[in-house]
Amino acid sequence: MRMYIRLLHIILVALSRKSDLPYDGESVLHFTVMPWDCVVQFMGNDRYHAFMDLGRVDLLMRLGAWEPIIRGRLQPFVANVHIRHRHRLAMLRRFTLRTRLIHADNRFYLMEHIFQSGEQIIATAISRNGLTRNGKIAPTDGILHSFGYKRKTRGDETMGALRSVEKLLRGIRIKPHNHKW
Numbered sequence: 001m002r003m004y005i006r007l008l009h010i011i012l013v014a015l016s017r018k019s020d021l022p023y024d025g026e027s028v029l030h031f032t033v034m035p036w037d038c039v040v041q042f043m044g045n046d047r048y049h050a051f052m053d054l055g056r057v058d059l060l061m062r063l064g065a066w067e068p069i070i071r072g073r074l075q076p077f078v079a080n081v082h083i084r085h086r087h088r089l090a091m092l093r094r095f096t097l098r099t100r101l102i103h104a105d106n107r108f109y110l111m112e113h114i115f116q117s118g119e120q121i122i123a124t125a126i127s128r129n130g131l132t133r134n135g136k137i138a139p140t141d142g143i144l145h146s147f148g149y150k151r152k153t154r155g156d157e158t159m160g161a162l163r164s165v166e167k168l169l170r171g172i173r174i175k176p177h178n179h180k181w
Contacts, residue, residue: 002036003050010058019064023144026100027059033089043089048123049081052113055099056129059111063101068143074131079108083125093117102126106139126165 010029021027029051037047060066060076069076089095095117103110108130115122131138 002034003054006031006054007057010054011061014058014061014066017062019062021059021062023063023101025063026098027055027062029055029058029097029099031095031097033091033093033095035091038091041091043091045085048083048085048115048125051097051115052081052099052125052127053078055097055113056111056127059099059101065143069131072133072138072143074133074138074143077130077132079128079130081125081127083113083123085123087117087120087122089115089117089122095122104140104144106141107137109140109144 031051033043037043056076056078060069068074095115098112098114098116100112101109102112108128111127111129113123113125113127115124131140131143
């Protein structure tokens with residue numbers, strides 16, 4: 001129940017804007033961490049995923065993909081998410097969620113989500129998403145072409161996805177293991 005009001009607000013605002021983003025555009029949403037989003041004093045991990053859902057809905061609606069999804073009786077789903085938490089979000093702290101499409105093929109599309117408060121990056125995530133029709137994964141090509149997404153050459157797609165993953169993981173420090181065999 002707690003996210004339905006936010007979802008309704010996002011849908012109404014996105015409908016009033018129509019399709020105002022190019023395929024490489026970015027959805028920017030502003031939120032405040034409310035007490036019901038928190039576990040003790042900080043936002044719970046499950047809330048990050050719920051906010052990413054809101055970012056995905058806003059992005060798809062503003063790209064113009066929502067109408068073909070509804071017409072085609074498709075159901076969006078999230079196959080998996082890799083999230084990197086860097087800092088905690090305290091109660092009543094304002095933050096911004098940036099969501100953008102970074103890669104697409106015939107079955108899945110990747111989205112990048114960045115949680116930011118002021119200049120500080122709180123968390124980054126990459127989600128692999130798809131569409132189903134009658135319980136089977138539906139090709140994404142028709143939906144992607146409906147809002148002008150142009151597939152690049154195979155090498156460009158792979159390099160773009162790798163650059164995005166590298167950017168996401170840039171802050172992770174890997175300590176070398178000193179194995180004694």
